[in-house]
Amino acid sequence: MGEPARESVAVVVVTHNRADLLGRMLDGLVAQTWQPDAVIVVDNASGDHTQQVLDRHDLPLQVIRSEENVGGAGGFRIGMETAYVAGWDRIWLMDDDVVPAPDCLATLMAVDEPCLMCVREDLDGRLVEKSATTFDLRNPLAIKPKTASVETTYGTRDAMPPLVEIQVVAFEGFLVRHEVVAAVGLPDPEFFIFYDDADFALRARKAGYRIWAVRDAVLVRQLAFSQELALESWKGYYMYRNLFVVHFRHGQNALVRAKPYAISAAVVALSPLRGGRAEAGNVMRAVRDARRMRAESGGVPTRR
Template identity: 50%
Template sequence: MSKADMTQKNLAIVVVTYNRLQLLEQCLQKLEKQTYPIDSLIVVNNASTDEVTAGFLDSYTGSLPLTVIHNKINTGGAGGFYTGIKQAHQLGYEWIFVMDDDVFADSRCIEQLMAVAHPCMIAVREYKDGQLVERAAIEYNLSNPFYLNPKRQAVSDKYKNRDDMPATIEVDNVSFEGFMIKREVIDTVGYPEPKYFIFYDDVDYALRARKAGYSIKAVRDAKLIRQLPFDQQAAINSWKAFYMFRNLFHIHFKFGENVLVKNKPYLLAIGSIIVYGVKLRSWRTVKEVVKSILCAKRL
């Protein structure tokens, strides 16, 4: 590969979108203002049904070299990131930055990541008002069976303000909202697992990368602004609950470091059924918990 080809294959951005054209337009506008050159923008349109997203992408007139992948069916965030990362990797890009359409990159976000150039990195998220909301785990513990949640402490639990953070901090997991990955990691670890559909595909990938010997750094000065609030309770009260429970259980089955942790999902399921059934009378959630524990090992 010539030096010119290497330059042109340096950085690809992958954005996954579904029925959020207004956010997508603003997301791409922010990417167009990056101070670091972007060699390719790959947008995965996850079978949007709004009748406008596809047309916008097909007639894009912005400044970035755009490749559009129109999925025929909605494969969820997991399938979208699998498709986009696979495309960028097969095209030969050295660095791949992945994000949803509801996070906007500060103009120097990519520049700050590339100044660190660690094989696995994440940008640090905040809300529009500046509140730090980076939920990547400083500790993700799959060895202690007594921890109900393996995420022991998130970045935003330890640091209330961005200025309180060191320039970089090692984290145990990532979100695919602002994940930068070097080609060598994909060569070693492979692609994300699309079967998760939504939730925990990024956790799975981080655990696989760390198992392969790669550490992950959160880069303080690489800023992403999240446009929508996190609302876990709304997800639990919707069809998303199945994927949230199933995939969390599967993470324990797959990565649990001892027999007790590997079997903890059964206790978690029983506890969830008691809480959501007996206490909260949320029978829909109970149904999703039962279905998810029955499906988790077969994922």
């Protein structure tokens, strides 16, 4: 018997007004020892010099420009559907502020699993992989469902085993096979930002797929994580709303599915001491709008 056929892979990159970071990310793709078959860049209505950065011929680029900013969720929806319909065997989702090590894609492609995640580090080589090793949607007393991550569990890359099972992912180095998209659908664009990747991973796990972080697949973040958001800002609204949607859709019992109401009440009660009327307004709008999004969404694109 001959060797199995080489799987094809398309990279999907979503970008918005970060042309210089995007350029370094694309340089990282050029340097890959396993060259992708397609690089689909979704430009979310950038107003900077992104188009100039994309005027290059050293990658099999396909540029899709959205006339409006549809957020990371909408961008990944567009890109993944494009890759799926084209029939690529695997789809590698990538943000514009990371750079893969030269052997990153080859390392992932050598692992025969349908759902894989790179392991991220910062510019100083410190492990910063936030993907959850425990995402608790069973305990109503867990305020945040992510109770352990790769970073908090292992501390360093050297302490990790070659494969670590994870429960949610980031759309920042996630490699997924065509069959998974056929089974669970596309990212839900209504999330706009935050938790669209968690929702997709939870749907995949419900369908019976396991997700593995691959220790030796190195992805370098160019920017520090900014997890402490101003919850009274517009981003705070999406953080609350989408967290609530995850609880409504994927909570494993009635008490967990009721958590958004308890969280909202607590935030409103404490608002004079923290985010004020703006945060209280965000959380009240968030729980109202999350109720409307309770039904799982994604939709499977036209099959090849």
